Every structure is written in structure tokens, then in C-alpha cells.
Amino acid sequence: MAAALLPLLADPDPVRAAEAVHREAADLLMPHRILHGHAARLFPPDEDAARRTARQLLRTGTTVAAVGVGMALLIRLGEAEDAPYLKALGMLRGLGSTAAAALDRLDRQAAALLVLSGRTSCEPLEPLRAAAATGDAGAVRTALLTLEQEPSPASSARRIAQAADLHGLLHAHPEDDAELLAVALRLLHSMSRQLDHRADVFDYGPAVAVYERVLAAADRLPPTLAHHTLLLSTALDLHSGPAALLDWGPGRREALLDGLDRLLAGPPWAAVRADGGKGTEAVRADWVRRNAGLPFTRTAAVGPLPRWEVAVVQTDAATSAVETRILVDGLPLLPALFEVGPCVRPELLLDNGRLRAGPRPREVRLASAYCDERCCGALYVTIRREGTEVVWDGWRGASAPQPPAYRFDAAAYDAEVERAERDHSWSWPARSTARLISTGLWERPDLLSRWDIERCWALTDWHDPQTTLIQFSFVPPDGDGGPRQGGPARLFFEWYLPDDDGIPPQDRAAAVLEQFAGSDPKGIARLHEGSRALAESLGLNWRTD
Numbered sequence: 001m002a003a004a005l006l007p008l009l010a011d012p013d014p015v016r017a018a019e020a021v022h023r024e025a026a027d028l029l030m031p032h033r034i035l036h037g038h039a040a041r042l043f044p045p046d047e048d049a050a051r052r053t054a055r056q057l058l059r060t061g062t063t064v065a066a067v068g069v070g071m072a073l074l075i076r077l078g079e080a081e082d083a084p085y086l087k088a089l090g091m092l093r094g095l096g097s098t099a100a101a102a103l104d105r106l107d108r109q110a111a112a113l114l115v116l117s118g119r120t121s122c123e124p125l126e127p128l129r130a131a132a133a134t135g136d137a138g139a140v141r142t143a144l145l146t147l148e149q150e151p152s153p154a155s156s157a158r159r160i161a162q163a164a165d166l167h168g169l170l171h172a173h174p175e176d177d178a179e180l181l182a183v184a185l186r187l188l189h190s191m192s193r194q195l196d197h198r199a200d201v202f203d204y205g206p207a208v209a210v211y212e213r214v215l216a217a218a219d220r221l222p223p224t225l226a227h228h229t230l231l232l233s234t235a236l237d238l239h240s241g242p243a244a245l246l247d248w249g250p251g252r253r254e255a256l257l258d259g260l261d262r263l264l265a266g267p268p269w270a271a272v273r274a275d276g277g278k279g280t281e282a283v284r285a286d287w288v289r290r291n292a293g294l295p296f297t298r299t300a301a302v303g304p305l306p307r308w309e310v311a312v313v314q315t316d317a318a319t320s321a322v323e324t325r326i327l328v329d330g331l332p333l334l335p336a337l338f339e340v341g342p343c344v345r346p347e348l349l350l351d352n353g354r355l356r357a358g359p360r361p362r363e364v365r366l367a368s369a370y371c372d373e374r375c376c377g378a379l380y381v382t383i384r385r386e387g388t389e390v391v392w393d394g395w396r397g398a399s400a401p402q403p404p405a406y407r408f409d410a411a412a413y414d415a416e417v418e419r420a421e422r423d424h425s426w427s428w429p430a431r432s433t434a435r436l437i438s439t440g441l442w443e444r445p446d447l448l449s450r451w452d453i454e455r456c457w458a459l460t461d462w463h464d465p466q467t468t469l470i471q472f473s474f475v476p477p478d479g480d481g482g483p484r485q486g487g488p489a490r491l492f493f494e495w496y497l498p499d500d501d502g503i504p505p506q507d508r509a510a511a512v513l514e515q516f517a518g519s520d521p522k523g524i525a526r527l528h529e530g531s532r533a534l535a536e537s538l539g540l541n542w543r544t545d
Contacts, residue, residue, distance in 0.1 A: 005021065008021050009021075009049060009050040009073070010044065018060060025063065033097075039069045039072035040075045040098075040101070051077040051079075053070070054070040055070070055074075058082070064095060075101050075104075082102070083107050086110075087099070087107075091114070097115075100112075100115045108162045109132070109162055109165055112159040112160070113133060116156070124147055127143040128144060128160065131143040132165075137172050141180060144164050144166075144169075144180070144183050147183065156190075158200035158204045161184075161191070166206075167206035167210050167213075170214065175216070178221050178222060185230040185233075185234055186230065188207070188211060189230065189233045189234060192243045194342055196341065196370035196371060196376075198339040198340075201246065202245070207243070207246055208252070212256065223268035224272065225277070225281060232288055235257060235264075235295035235296070236294065238257055238260075240332045241335070242335040261296040264292070283317050290425060291314070294311060302412055303409055305389070305407055305412075306407070308413050310417070312350070319463075320460040320461065320462050320465045322431070324344055334366060337399065338367045338379040338398060340369045347438065351438070355420075356383075357383050357414070357417075364381055364383055379396070379398060380397055381393070386407075387410075390407070390408045390409075390410050391406070392405065392406040428465065430460045430465060431459075431460050431465070431468075432505035433468045433509050434460055436509035438458045440512075447516040447517055453474055454472075454473045455472060456472040457471045459471075466499075467496055468496075468508070469494060470495040470512070470521075470525070474493065474530075476489070489530070490531065491534055493522060493528065494526045495526065496526075522540070
């Protein structure tokens with residue numbers, strides 16, 4: 001690709017060069033997205049000549065392939081005069097994402113509007129797009145507030161903030177505009193989520209300024225449970241999430257956390273935490289109480305080596321996602337090293353002692369791609385003990401360049417691992433039940449083998465964290481049922497435990513383990529996937545209840 005295009009871009013005659021690029025783009029027979037991606041990574045030796053050719057392609061190009069190559073070149077080489085062409089051509093099918101990437105350097109608001117215009121399925125964004133296009137700040141504010149109850153996709157939050165010029169909007173409106181402050185906090189929190197891509201907060205230029213502007217006026221927010229949740233979520237982001245790695249400057253992030261600590265420790269907010277409410281409000285209040293002190297706890301450094309800490313965070317009351325965040329000298333380690341997935345859950349690091357440093361080196365998975373490790377990878381480190389130090393090195397799967405080796409004081413490291421393994425304050429009843437079931441099954445493998453259960457997971461339902469879910473797979477010992485994708489036929493079951501009715505997790509887990517001991521769980525659980533032939537041979541049917 002580079003060998004084909006770079007000589008053409010060196011031609012000082014932009015008309016002749018553009019015609020040659022047209023022919024070459026057609027001959028390459030590449031999908032447009034791949035072609036434009038390759039073009040964006042080119043570094044022409046004569047940038048002025050390449051810029052002239054790119055502009056000629058935008059002005060006279062007749063194919064998506066060729067015009068997209070011109071746009072891709074302008075991602076690095078574009079100037080202010082190119083913005084009108086990028087805005088107009090970006091509305092055409094197949095050119096929007098490349099045009100937005102080129103506009104990002106020139107006009108962030110225009111780039112954001114272009115991206116949002118391409119998301120036709122997001123109807124709640126229509127009023128915002130229309131208002132932002134007019135430049136009417138009052139209309140933009142009104143449109144933003146209509147998003148208050150709309151769970152915007154995490155990937156849209158940065159573009160919404162850019163399209164609305166959130167930074168400018170906050171300065172244009174009074175500091176006591178509580179509704180606008182709350183929307184800003186929601187957008188910042190959404191930008192700080194790291195799912196299947198780099199956290200958007202890293203690419204939101206005014207992030208630090210917006211955080212400081214909003215949190216300086218946080219005391220103007222009425223003390224409600226919804227606002228408490230927003231402020232605490234923000235504190236967790238600043239403490240151990242991607243937002244902690246922004247370019248804060250000395251003491252500025254810590255000052256924001258101190259201010260939030262003082263605010264939320266006040267009587268009005270303490271009263272909000274104490275009033276549990278019912279239903280989802282009770283769940284949210286419980287989440288607030290469990291996490292209230294976490295982002296405001298600091299550990300003093302001991303000795304010259306880096307300080308190593310663990311923070312276990314349930315990222316939201318409405319989800320089962322729990323992350324084991326590793327901090328080095330008070331800053332999260334993983335967001336800078338792995339961009340396509342979150343930290344793994346504590347059951348995979350703390351409940352099984354994987355973070356302990358033993359006499360032999362041990363490779364440990366710290367994060368995994370949001371889709372699947374087999375698709376987009378995972379982050380591994382080798383943990384070993386070396387005299388009075390614990391060493392983390394041998395990194396594998398990092399998104400960034402190879403990380404350095406980290407050395408920690410062994411005594412302090414061991415003490416922190418022991419503390420984190422003992423501290424279950426992050427957990428809630430349904431999750432504690434799941435963890436106790438997992439521990440019991442691990443300690444008594446015969447409970448699974450007697451029923452030919454191959455694998456078993458106990459966790460909480462992703463969309464309903466208050467429900468304990470047991471999943472297991474069954475493989476017949478004689479292999480009946482025929483092959484399945486090159487291996488034996490399998491059946492997959494789900495067992496949703498009934499509401500706890502206040503029963504302690506220890507008792508619920510013990511009852512489940514007793515059922516495993518006394519009866520085949522396949523008769524209790526719901527069959528939801530697997531070999532139909534195998535199911536029929538066992539007299540089992542798919543159930544929809």
C-alpha cells in the first residue's frame with residue numbers, strides 16, 4: 001500500500017497526482033475502510049505536495065475510495081481551509097468517520113456533529129444535533145437536559161460534550177445551574193468507562209477544566225441520592241479510573257478528591273446515604289454506602305520503592321461489573337497499558353490468591369478484552385519474589401509499548417494482598433452468595449463430577465446484580481450425542497436462584513451446595529444451549545420460563 005501511494009504523493013503536480021491516486025485506489029480493490037486506514041498511516045516525505053494532492057482529491061474526486069484517501073491524508077496534514085470541504089463531504093455515505101477524524105484536529109465540534117449525524121439510531125440526540133448546528137447556547141442546554149434520563153452509549157459521551165461545547169456552556173451559565181452540572185457529571189463518568197476501546201476521557205481535550213469547573217460548584221447540587229451517586233462515581237473515576245491519568249498537574253486531582261470528601265461527609269449527604277428507600281433506590285443507596293470511603297482513602301509511601309495498592313470497584317449500582325484495579329503510587333496502572341477491556345473481577349485475582357508472590361514466577365491475567373480474549377487479547381504480567389522485593393515484569397498483551405518492570409517492597413506488598421483478600425466490603429448479598437458457592441464447589445469437586453458437570457460458574461446476572469446465577473455445562477461420560485465443533489456434545493444450563501428474602505449469603509450458598517450433593521442440578525436448572533440430539537436422548541427440553 002505505502003509502496004503504491006507514496007511515489008504518487010511526491011508528484012508536485014496535484015492534478016496529475018490526484019488522477020494517479022484515483023487509478024491506484026481502484027486497482028487496489030481494498031474495502032474503503034481498510035484503504036483509508038492505511039492512507040492515514042502514511043508519512044509522505046514531501047508533506048506540502050501530499051497536502052495539495054489531498055485537497056485536489058477532495059475538490060475533484062469522483063469515488064469514495066479516492067476522496068477517502070485525500071481525507072485520510074488530511075488527518076495529519078489538514079489545515080483550517082480544509083474544514084468546510086470535510087464537513088460537506090463527510091455527510092456522504094462511506095466518508096463520515098474519515099472526515100470526522102480529519103476534523104478532530106481542526107474543529108472538534110464539527111467533528112462531533114458529523115459523528116452524531118451518522119448515528120441515526122440515536123433518536124434522543126436529534127434535538128442536540130439540531131441545536132448545536134444553530135449555535136444557540138440556550139437551545140443546546142435545553143437539548144442536553146433532555147438527555148438526562150437517556151443512557152447515552154459510552155462511545156457517544158465525548159462527542160455529545162464536544163457537539164454541545166460543554167466546556168463553553170458551563171462558563172456561559174450560572175454556577176448554580178444544577179441540571180447542567182448533573183448532565184456534565186454523567187457525560188464525564190460515561191467517558192471514563194473503559195469497555196471495548198480506549199476510554200474517551202483521554203481524548204476529551206477540556207476534561208480537566210470541565211472536572212474542575214463542575215466540582216467547584218458541586219455544593220450547588222441538591223443532596224439527593226441520584227446526585228450522591230454521580231458525585232461518588234466521579235470520585236471513583238478520579239481515584240482509580242482512567243480519569244486519574246489525565247494531565248492534572250501537581251495536587252489538582254487530590255484537591256478535587258479532598259473537596260468531594262468534605263462535601264459528601266456533610267450531614268445532608270450523610271442523611272441521603274442513611275435513607276435507603278425501596279427497590280432500585282435501596283440498591284443505589286447500598287452501593288453508595290459500600291463505596292463511600294473508597295476513593296478518599298490514601299496510603300502513605302513507605303521507603304523508596306513504588307507503593308502498590310488494590311481497589312475493588314463495582315462500577316455502577318445497576319451492573320454486575322466489578323473491577324480489580326491496581327494502583328502504583330496512587331495511580332491506576334492498567335488503563336495506560338490495555339485499552340480494549342476492563343480489569344478482571346476480584347474472584348479471578350483475590351479469591352484464588354493469584355496476586356500473591358510465591359517462590360516461583362507466576363503469570364497472571366490482569367485485564368481481558370471486552371469481547372473475548374481470543375478476539376482482542378488480554379494483559380498478562382509475571383509476578384515473582386526476589387529477596388525483599390516483589391517484581392512485576394514479563395508483560396504480555398499490552399496495548400502500549402512494552403511496560404517496564406515494577407519492583408515493590410515485599411512486606412508492604414504481602415500486607416496489601418492480605419488486606420484485599422480479606423476485605424469483602426465491596427460485595428453485596430447476591431454476589432457474596434455466588435462467591436461462596438464458587439468456593440464450595442472448588443473445595444468439593446466431587447459435587448460436580450458426580451453429575452458429569454464439566455465446568456461451573458457462579459456469578460450475578462449482568463443486568464440484575466441482585467440475582468445470583470449459576471451456569472454449568474454437561475458432557476456425557478460416554479460421549480453420546482455426537483460431536484460438536486470437533487469436540488464432544490455439550491449442554492449448557494442456567495440456574496437463577498430465587499430472591500434471598502433476607503437469608504444470609506452463607507445459608508443460601510450452603511443450601512445450593514446441599515442440592516448439588518443430593519440431586520442432579522440438571523433437573524433444577526434451565527437448559528438454554530447445546531446439542532439438541534443430546535438433550536432429547538436424555539429426555540430434556542428447552543424451557544422458556
